Amino acid sequence: MRVQVLDRLIDSLRRCCQSLRDRRRGKNTQYEMADFGLAAFAVFFMQSPSFLAHQRHLATGRGSSNCETLFGMTKIPGDGQIRTMLDPIDPVQFQPVFADAMDELERSGGMGRFRHLRGLDGGHVLIALDGTEYHRSTEIHCPACSTRKRKDGIEYVHAMLAATLVGPGHNRAVPLPPEFIVPQDGHDKQDCESCAARRWLAAHGGRYARLKPVYLGDDLFSRQPICQAVRDVGGHFLFVCKPSSHPTIEEYLRGIALEELKPPRKRGRQRVTYRWLCDLPLRGDAAAMTVNWLMIEIANADGKVTYRNSFITDLPVGRDSVVELAACGRARWKIESAPQAHTRRRFAMN
Numbered sequence: 001m002r003v004q005v006l007d008r009l010i011d012s013l014r015r016c017c018q019s020l021r022d023r024r025r026g027k028n029t030q031y032e033m034a035d036f037g038l039a040a041f042a043v044f045f046m047q048s049p050s051f052l053a054h055q056r057h058l059a060t061g062r063g064s065s066n067c068e069t070l071f072g073m074t075k076i077p078g079d080g081q082i083r084t085m086l087d088p089i090d091p092v093q094f095q096p097v098f099a100d101a102m103d104e105l106e107r108s109g110g111m112g113r114f115r116h117l118r119g120l121d122g123g124h125v126l127i128a129l130d131g132t133e134y135h136r137s138t139e140i141h142c143p144a145c146s147t148r149k150r151k152d153g154i155e156y157v158h159a160m161l162a163a164t165l166v167g168p169g170h171n172r173a174v175p176l177p178p179e180f181i182v183p184q185d186g187h188d189k190q191d192c193e194s195c196a197a198r199r200w201l202a203a204h205g206g207r208y209a210r211l212k213p214v215y216l217g218d219d220l221f222s223r224q225p226i227c228q229a230v231r232d233v234g235g236h237f238l239f240v241c242k243p244s245s246h247p248t249i250e251e252y253l254r255g256i257a258l259e260e261l262k263p264p265r266k267r268g269r270q271r272v273t274y275r276w277l278c279d280l281p282l283r284g285d286a287a288a289m290t291v292n293w294l295m296i297e298i299a300n301a302d303g304k305v306t307y308r309n310s311f312i313t314d315l316p317v318g319r320d321s322v323v324e325l326a327a328c329g330r331a332r333w334k335i336e337s338a339p340q341a342h343t344r345r346r347f348a349m350n
């Protein structure tokens, strides 16, 4: 069953790669476009550290038989050829594969694991938005690089806003199409994660609205323009809200008795406390949006606080929902702390 799902996903990628524009002239076509796309994908799928390591692995025979079984490839083009063929391709061309993966997830019944907050409006999916860098160098750069001034010169960066289907209680994650953080036509200023998030919502938000998504993100996202953009595309938000960047909310919290929930703890175990308050203004002006605020605090057996985080959301917060909402808000840390994500770093430049 699982193998069939994998086969269908690889088929989707193969179809997509086969449809890519082939710029070669003449009949010197030992490889088809799909061979280049799948060969590049195989490097990542097999988790090879480099093209060279991948080629060496293939040469051992065991690697090549894996590639042959999984990808139906008997010959592998060299990395130079792969780069020449794939570099001119607009990444947007690969978006159909993300849609196919979602269809497959629904068809195979896998979507059930991603439905949370079932007590609220029949359940929601969680989509984590996160900025991530995938190239950083003081030397290697191109016209599409973002730049950052450093003491010793200029740093060149490629970054993207990653959107990922996540959930608490399991470590599965399904990537959705990314939005690249690149200098935009007609704008002098550098692009930023917040702008990319709004572009992502405008481009894709409508398509996922039927899944009733709750968008997760860090403190950078808990500002009115992004919260509004989420609402505009039929989504909900559950964003980290740091006290230091939300003075209006802090002021409200200070002057009022908060609702509180302390689930009974097992002897000698950590103590978790939830607090919340509904209907606060997100910022200080008359046009401020009204949000609900919640926080979770974890103390160890000695009473020392080991974790504390607070969130804002447009979902109803109460005694029956606060525990799961806090768990959902924390679900995105899993993708942040994944081993391959050790290069993830805040990406905001001015």
Ligand SMILES: [Zn+2]
Pocket (backbone or CB within 6 Å): 141, 142, 143, 144, 145, 146, 156, 157, 158
């Ligand atoms: Zn570049």
